[in-house]
Structure formats: structure tokens, C-alpha cells
Amino acid sequence: MSQASLLIAALILDALVGEPNWLWSRLPHPAVLMGKCVSWLDHTLNSGAKKRLKGCLAAAALLLGGLCIGWLLSFLGPIAEVLIAAILLAQRSLVEHIKAVAIGLGQSLAQGQKAVSMIVSRDTGEMTAPQVARSAIESGSENMSDGVIAPAFWFLVAGLPGLIAYKMINTGDSMIGYHNDRYEEFGWGTARLDDLVNLLPARLTGLLLAAVGGSLRQWPEIAADARRHRSPNAGWPEAAIARALGLSLAGPRSYDGEMRDFPWxxxxxxxxxxxxxxxxxxxxxxxxxxxxxxLLVAFALIF
Known part of the structure; x- marks a missing residue:
């Protein structure tokens, strides 16, 4: 089977099954294992002098480790490849998580705040209902790129090695790619590598959302908004879904009790x-x- 055919099967399997609780309540999810690798690198290397250099070594270890693990797993055959890829894609679970916020808001503001706190890192306790809703939509659009399109893109390009290497880097960025005293230097290399591997997928996600949202004609405005975003990549899907829905997203928000004046x-x-x-x-x-x-089916049929 071609990579495109394997990816089609994995996407459909993920959409049908998602993240079965009966399985991951008994076994550690691969994302948890990746997180433990990142934590080990953090505790082992993130101290003393030359933190930026050590952080770059950690980023290289995540990249090379992911490539090697993916290469070894690829010998298990096409069925195993489809299963592993489906596990590492997150379309169904991502939609379920943001729908949970809508359900929570329908019950009470407190329930909405609780649901959105499961998917965003910002402060949620003082959010208004519109802020809760905006946060869920922003998270959904960004994770469409990080959790679906980017891993699918790298699987299509480089098979399981590409997919697992991407997930290792993205997991690392979500854990150590912060602008704070502990990670400003050590997380720099992982954050920059994550920016690089998401460069094309984020823009592709923006195009897909603009296409289905009927806002492709506004692409120059979407691009302008995306460039004003604090992230070099997250702004593309966010700007596309904002235009399609006629909403303002992003803007000021609080992290660790500190308000930050991000652009709308x-x-x-x-x-x-x-x-x-x-x-x-x-x-x-x-x-x-x-x-x-x-588009993937058309690609598989043509090539």
C-alpha cells in the first residue's frame, strides 16, 4: 500500500474510533510516553550553564529518537502502521473536547470554564462566557493543525518516522517551549524546531478552513491577521476560522494571573x-x- 492509502485508512479509523477510554485507561498513551521522554530531558539537562545549547541537544534527541522509533515500528507492517498513525491523529477527540465546552456552557458558566480548562493553558477561573467560547474555538483551530493536518502531512512525507518525530517535537514544545524563567533558554531549540515543522501544515490548515468556510476571497486579510498573531503558525488556522465565522478571536488573556495584551x-x-x-x-x-x-484520495488515485 502507498503512504497515501495508509494515511486515508488511519484518518478514517481515527474519525470512527477516536480515543477509546477502555484502552487508554489500561495502557499508557503514546503521548504520555513522549511526555516522559521530554520530562527526562528537562530534568537531566535543564540546569547549570549553556542552557540554550543543552536545549538544542534535547530538541535533536527528540527529533532523532522519533525518527528511529518510527523506523523500527515501520517494520511491523502496514496494518500496524495504520493503527499507530490513527492513534497519533486526533480529529475525533479534538472535536469532542471543544463540543464538551459548548455542553458545559449550556449548563453553567462554571461548567464551561471547567471544560475549557482541560484544553487551554491560560487562566480560566475569571473568564466570561464569550471568552470561554473563544478559547474553545481557538484551541480547536490550532489543534486541527497540530493534531491532525501536521501529523498527517509528515506521515505522507516520511511515513511513521516523520509522524513520530513530529509528535515528539510537538510534545516537547507543549511542555518546554515557554517564555518563562525555566524554559526561555532551554526550550528555545524545541520551540524553533516546532515552528519549522508546522510552517507548511499551519498554512495548509488555514487554506482548508478558509475553503470550507467560504472565506478564500479574504485570504489577504487572513494572512495579515495571521502575521500579527503571537505565534508564527497558530494564527493561520485561527484567522481562517475567525473570518469564516465572523468572529474576533485571540486578544487579551491571562496566564498565571498576569494579563497579556495580545492582538485580536x-x-x-x-x-x-x-x-x-x-x-x-x-x-x-x-x-x-x-x-x-x-484531496488525499485524489492524490492517491493520481499518483
């Missing part, structure tokens, strides 16, 4: 996001997934 994405859009806005975003994520699958 689609500043002229509505700032009154609701649980219904989250459901509309969830539908868009599925339509973008469907478009990606259709």
Missing part, C-alpha cells in the same frame, strides 16, 4: 462568541477534515 484576530468581527459558535466551529473542523480526506 479579525478585530472587526463579533466578540460575543457562544456555545452555538463552538458548535459551528466543530462543524467546520469536520468539513475541513473531509476536504483534506478528499
Amino acid at each position: 484576530v479579525n478585530a472587526k468581527g463579533a466578540k460575543s462568541s457562544t456555545g452555538y459558535s463552538i458548535l459551528r466551529a466543530a462543524e467546520m473542523l469536520w468539513r475541513a477534515w473531509g476536504l483534506a480526506l478528499a
Whole structure:
């Protein structure tokens, strides 16, 4: 089977099954094992002098380790490759998580805050309902790139080695790629590597969301908003979904009790996001997934 055919099967399997609790309540999820690798590197290397150099060595270890693990696992055969790839894709679980926020908001603000705290790292305790909804939509659009399109892209390019190397780097960035006293230097290399491997997938995700949202004609405005975003990559899917839904996203938010004045994405859009806005975003994520699958099928048939 071709890489495209294996990827098609993995995408469909993930969409059908997602993250079965009965399995991951008994076995450690691969993402947990990757997180333990990152923690070991952090505790082993993140001390003393030359933290940036040590952090670059940690980033290289994640990249090379992922490539080697993926190469070894690829010998298990195509069925195992499909199963492993499906486990490391996250379309169904990502949509379920943001829908949970909409359900929580439908019950009470406190339930919405609790649900969104499971998927974002910002402070949620003092959020208003529109802030909760915006956070869920932002998380959904960003994770469409990080959790679906980027791993699928790297699997198509380089098979399981590419997919697992990407997930190792992305997991590292989510754990040590922060601008704070502990990780400003040590996490620099992993954060920059993560920026690099997400460069094309983030823009592809933005194009997919703009296409299904009917906002491709606004691509120059989407690009302008994306470039104002604090992240070189997350702004692309976020700006695309913001234009499609007619909403303002991003903007000021609190981390560790400190308000940060981030720029708005689609500043002229509505700032009154609701649980219904989250459901509309969830539908868009599925339509973008469907478009990606259709393009992949066409690619497999042609090549």
C-alpha cells in the first residue's frame, strides 16, 4: 500500500474510533510516553550553564529518537502502521473536547470554564462566557493543525518516522517551549524546531478552513491577521476560522494571573462568541477534515 492509502485508512479509523477510554485507561498513551521522554530531558539537562545549547541537544534527541522509533515500528507492517498513525491523529477527540465546552456552557458558566480548562493553558477561573467560547474555538483551530493536518502531512512525507518525530517535537514544545524563567533558554531549540515543522501544515490548515468556510476571497486579510498573531503558525488556522465565522478571536488573556495584551484576530468581527459558535466551529473542523480526506484520495488515485 502507498503512504497515501495508509494515511486515508488511519484518518478514517481515527474519525470512527477516536480515543477509546477502555484502552487508554489500561495502557499508557503514546503521548504520555513522549511526555516522559521530554520530562527526562528537562530534568537531566535543564540546569547549570549553556542552557540554550543543552536545549538544542534535547530538541535533536527528540527529533532523532522519533525518527528511529518510527523506523523500527515501520517494520511491523502496514496494518500496524495504520493503527499507530490513527492513534497519533486526533480529529475525533479534538472535536469532542471543544463540543464538551459548548455542553458545559449550556449548563453553567462554571461548567464551561471547567471544560475549557482541560484544553487551554491560560487562566480560566475569571473568564466570561464569550471568552470561554473563544478559547474553545481557538484551541480547536490550532489543534486541527497540530493534531491532525501536521501529523498527517509528515506521515505522507516520511511515513511513521516523520509522524513520530513530529509528535515528539510537538510534545516537547507543549511542555518546554515557554517564555518563562525555566524554559526561555532551554526550550528555545524545541520551540524553533516546532515552528519549522508546522510552517507548511499551519498554512495548509488555514487554506482548508478558509475553503470550507467560504472565506478564500479574504485570504489577504487572513494572512495579515495571521502575521500579527503571537505565534508564527497558530494564527493561520485561527484567522481562517475567525473570518469564516465572523468572529474576533485571540486578544487579551491571562496566564498565571498576569494579563497579556495580545492582538485580536479579525478585530472587526463579533466578540460575543457562544456555545452555538463552538458548535459551528466543530462543524467546520469536520468539513475541513473531509476536504483534506478528499484531496488525499485524489492524490492517491493520481499518483
